[in-house]
Amino acid sequence: RKEVEQDPGPFNVPEGATVAFNCTYSNSASQSFFWYRQDCRKEPKLLMSVYSSGNEDGRFTAQLNRASQYISLLIRDSKLSDSATYLCVVNSYSSASKIIFGSGTRLSIRP
């Protein structure tokens, strides 16, 4: 089983729709969680951190469920420019300082 798993998609939704992604992780010692965005053939960039209490940044909401070991990303009123691959990232604070990326969920917004 992968340490971090995401639905690869693709999700193909109309502009203005609300879309949600989940990401599950297997290491209960994981301590920090992030969502990164990666455009085609580009480097990943931080979209937002995921805090225990949940957090919102404009149209984006991230939540963490430690009991069930998953994080989620909700995008409201989706725009064409939201088309990208969304990567879930989990940091584990063992002595190895492991950083694990999910394989990404591809989102395509259609007009």
Place this chain on the structure above:
Amino acid sequence: EAQVTQNPRYLITVTGKKLTVTCSQNMNHEYMSWYRQDPGLGLRQIYYSMNVEVTDKGDVPEGYKVSRKEKRNFPLILESPSPNQTSLYFCASSAGRPRVGGTSSYNEQFFGPGTRLTVL
């Protein structure tokens, strides 16, 4: 401008010919990493460095070497490249080692533009 640079951006080489991919950051970051990205597998960490002269293996270190002689540079070395090392490589840096209580700005990783390597 704060950035992570990698060179070369594209490289085609042959099996066994040693190569080095350079990575440099101008943000005085302590933590640097190398990743490879393959279809369906996502980004996998090859090596990381928590500071000068401190390096450690990530998930897929076989066939790679790194060094951290200066804070800003973290080259990736393939002593004898093989076709299974054909991939897209990213260097990344962050202010510090990911840790509990670290702010997102502390933990955020900044990525270089990537190096597309083909080994024939």
